[in-house]
Amino acid sequence: MHDTDVRDHDAAPSSRPDGSPRSDFGVTARGLGKRFGDLWALRDLDLAVPVGSVLGLLGHNGAGKTTALRILTTLSIPTEGSATVAGFDVAAHPGEVRSRIGVTAQQATVDGLLTSRANLEMVARLHHVPAAEARRRADDLLERVDLTDAATKLAKTLSGGMRRRLDLAASIIAKPSVLFLDEPTTGLDPRSRNDLWDMLRELVRDGTTLLLTTQYLEEADRLADEVIVLDHGRTVAIGSPEDLKTRFGGDRIEVTVATASQLDATAAALLEFSSGNAAPSVDRESLHVAAPIAEHARLIDIVRALDAADIDAVDINRRLATLDDVFLSLTAPAHSHDRVGDTESQEVPS
Amino acid sequence: MTATATPTTTSPPSDAPARIEATSPASHSRLTWLFADTLVYTRRHLAHIRQIPEKLLDVTIQPIMFVLLFAYVFGGAINVPGGRYKEYLVGGILIQSLAFGVVGPATSIATDLTEGVIDRFRSLPSSRMAYLLGHFLAELLGLALSIVILSSAGLIVGWRTHTNILHVGSAYLLLLVFASAVIWLGTLIGLKVRAPDAVMGIAFVGVFPLTFLSNAFVPISTLPTALEYVAAYNPVSVMVAAVRELFGNPTAPITKHVWPLEHPVLAAWSWSLLLLLIAAPLALRRFQKVTTD
Numbered sequence: 001m002h003d004t005d006v007r008d009h010d011a012a013p014s015s016r017p018d019g020s021p022r023s024d025f026g027v028t029a030r031g032l033g034k035r036f037g038d039l040w041a042l043r044d045l046d047l048a049v050p051v052g053s054v055l056g057l058l059g060h061n062g063a064g065k066t067t068a069l070r071i072l073t074t075l076s077i078p079t080e081g082s083a084t085v086a087g088f089d090v091a092a093h094p095g096e097v098r099s100r101i102g103v104t105a106q107q108a109t110v111d112g113l114l115t116s117r118a119n120l121e122m123v124a125r126l127h128h129v130p131a132a133e134a135r136r137r138a139d140d141l142l143e144r145v146d147l148t149d150a151a152t153k154l155a156k157t158l159s160g161g162m163r164r165r166l167d168l169a170a171s172i173i174a175k176p177s178v179l180f181l182d183e184p185t186t187g188l189d190p191r192s193r194n195d196l197w198d199m200l201r202e203l204v205r206d207g208t209t210l211l212l213t214t215q216y217l218e219e220a221d222r223l224a225d226e227v228i229v230l231d232h233g234r235t236v237a238i239g240s241p242e243d244l245k246t247r248f249g250g251d252r253i254e255v256t257v258a259t260a261s262q263l264d265a266t267a268a269a270l271l272e273f274s275s276g277n278a279a280p281s282v283d284r285e286s287l288h289v290a291a292p293i294a295e296h297a298r299l300i301d302i303v304r305a306l307d308a309a310d311i312d313a314v315d316i317n318r319r320l321a322t323l324d325d326v327f328l329s330l331t332a333p334a335h336s337h338d339r340v341g342d343t344e345s346q347e348v349p350s
Numbered sequence: 351m352t353a354t355a356t357p358t359t360t361s362p363p364s365d366a367p368a369r370i371e372a373t374s375p376a377s378h379s380r381l382t383w384l385f386a387d388t389l390v391y392t393r394r395h396l397a398h399i400r401q402i403p404e405k406l407l408d409v410t411i412q413p414i415m416f417v418l419l420f421a422y423v424f425g426g427a428i429n430v431p432g433g434r435y436k437e438y439l440v441g442g443i444l445i446q447s448l449a450f451g452v453v454g455p456a457t458s459i460a461t462d463l464t465e466g467v468i469d470r471f472r473s474l475p476s477s478r479m480a481y482l483l484g485h486f487l488a489e490l491l492g493l494a495l496s497i498v499i500l501s502s503a504g505l506i507v508g509w510r511t512h513t514n515i516l517h518v519g520s521a522y523l524l525l526l527v528f529a530s531a532v533i534w535l536g537t538l539i540g541l542k543v544r545a546p547d548a549v550m551g552i553a554f555v556g557v558f559p560l561t562f563l564s565n566a567f568v569p570i571s572t573l574p575t576a577l578e579y580v581a582a583y584n585p586v587s588v589m590v591a592a593v594r595e596l597f598g599n600p601t602a603p604i605t606k607h608v609w610p611l612e613h614p615v616l617a618a619w620s621w622s623l624l625l626l627l628i629a630a631p632l633a634l635r636r637f638q639k640v641t642t643d
Contacts, residue, residue, distance in 0.1 A: 070643070073473050074472075074473065075469060075472055075473060075643070076642075076643045077642065077643070095475055098473055098474060098475040099475035101473065103469070103470070103473040105466055105469050105470075107465075107466035107469075108466055109465075109466035109467050109468075109469050109470035110466075110467065110470070111394065111467045112465070112467075113397065113398045113401045113402065114394065114397055114398075114401075118397060122390060122393075122394055123470070123474065125386075125387075125390045126387055126390055126471070126474045126475070126476040127474060127475060127476075128383065128386070128475070128476075154401065170470065
């Protein structure tokens with residue numbers, strides 16, 4: 001769906017003062033694929049991330065998220081297709097790409113035997129930031145990620161959340177124009193997660209292009225301008241979170257009844273309104289009946305139908321589908337026939 | 351960070367290599383960065399040693415223990431024709447310690463590879479060469495320290511040199527070149543095994559027999575004939591003999607007339623340079639390979 005954009009960009013003739021080719025896109029990929037042995041970990045990935053926006057790669061373990069990220073950050077060579085980051089082709093100009101990106105891998109990539117400050121200074125120096133400036137930036141960032149007290153502690157002694165924040169600080173110390181984060185909040189407690197999200201929003205506001213992978217729909221929903229849903233290496237959906245919810249999730253109706261004996265009657269009543277005549281799901285524990293509803297269905301008609309069936313509804317709730325609903329409907333086993341010859345995909349070890 | 355950027359890098363991939371050449375900064379500045387990055391990595395490794403001083407035990411305390419053990423415990427029972435055992439001993443312990451120097455670089459490289467930090471380095475604009483060179487330099491400093499400590503310990507127990515400054519100087523230069531070769535060999539081993547725990551075992555099984563089936567601690571004429579041949583052709587014997595000759599220490603008469611032992615200095619330089627010239631490029635190539643997927 002981004003083919004034209006990508007081509008226009010590749011032909012961009014002029015360049016910016018800092019040397020990167022003029023481009024409206026922080027990241028582009030066309031037909032990107034990676035094969036390990038007989039297994040395609042990633043296939044036909046097309047994407048275009050406008051500068052200063054956030055793309056979320058959403059998928060289960062083994063969906064190809066990390067593979068895509070490793071290719072875009074020059075750590076892995078694609079089997080087919082091409083990609084640009086900050087205007088540079090990742091295969092032809094890896095050095096140019098590396099000097100403009102920040103990367104936070106799934107596994108924290110800080111040096112455990114160095115102090116927090118030494119870690120940041122080292123990364124800055126390797127980005128060719130002068131020593132005094134590196135020190136200044138390190139101290140600034142330590143304060144920003146709330147690690148000032150841990151500045152002289154060895155990184156290996158930090159908690160998981162602290163190490164993540166140090167890792168992120170290391171990724172942004174050279175002021176990258178594109179930031180890549182692989183499951184940035186996996187294993188973080190809710191509070192650290194919220195803090196990290198706030199930091200990321202701030203970076204994006206300042207013009208950083210952000211590409212993140214996540215298994216959490218909530219994370220994609222909160223941060224991403226656009227989401228690509230990957231399943232077994234293939235793109236199964238692409239669009240804004242809102243867009244995906246309307247296109248694939250549709251509206252949902254949830255009815256809570258007073259007694260379990262009314263559940264089946266409720267399901268029968270809702271069937272009439274359900275989109276594609278999908279059977280409503282019944283939760284006998286919480287006395288919920290839920291169904292995706294057809295676009296033209298009116299809430300008042302549903303209420304009348306329930307009333308006609310003599311159902312004592314405690315609560316009726318019409319809501320937009322969440323990304324969870326989208327994800328489940330896109331990657332459910334019912335779709336497995338789409339994935340020919342792709343049986344035992346698994347996350348490629350990094 | 352814009353030092354490597356140029357305004358004309360939008361070339362299509364087809365002529366990319368040529369354009370990279372044409373638009374890269376002057377080579378002296380690339381070399382300057384290689385040097386600067388190397389020092390950053392060297393400092394990183396030295397900081398590791400500061401954090402875990404035990405890392406240096408095998409090249410500091412352990413050799414001193416060997417000096418004391420052989421000088422005062424076993425030494426009395428070993429007879430070296432034409433000289434004092436304490437003078438015979440130092441050349442042997444120097445080479446043995448340096449040979450065990452494969453363990454340090456192998457362990458630290460294997461450790462880095464098992465941790466995520468290597469991916470951080472790879473996604474940075476600095477070159478992979480700088481990473482390996484920085485690692486090499488830090489390890490070389492460690493082994494140089496080991497040489498200083500051993501020489502001092504030797505002087506204390508009564509070891510002396512009997513040649514001029516040029517010979518003694520060239521002996522130390524030979525030791526440093528041998529140390530360099532050993533470090534690259536260790537780096538290669540670390541890149542091959544990729545498991546820090548496996549390194550010690552491999553090094554022990556390889557280095558231990560090599561250093562003891564040699565003239566490092568006993569004159570090889572005392573060995574059974576079969577082993578005498580093994581020891582005579584053992585490169586460790588050649589290294590030890592060369593260092594003894596350059597220091598003017600007793601070398602014990604040669605009983606097996608093989609070429610390397612009769613020309614120890616030339617043979618030792620050849621061995622060291624050969625090992626260096628083979629191990630270093632192999633390690634570089636291996637590093638490229640294990641860090642590319």
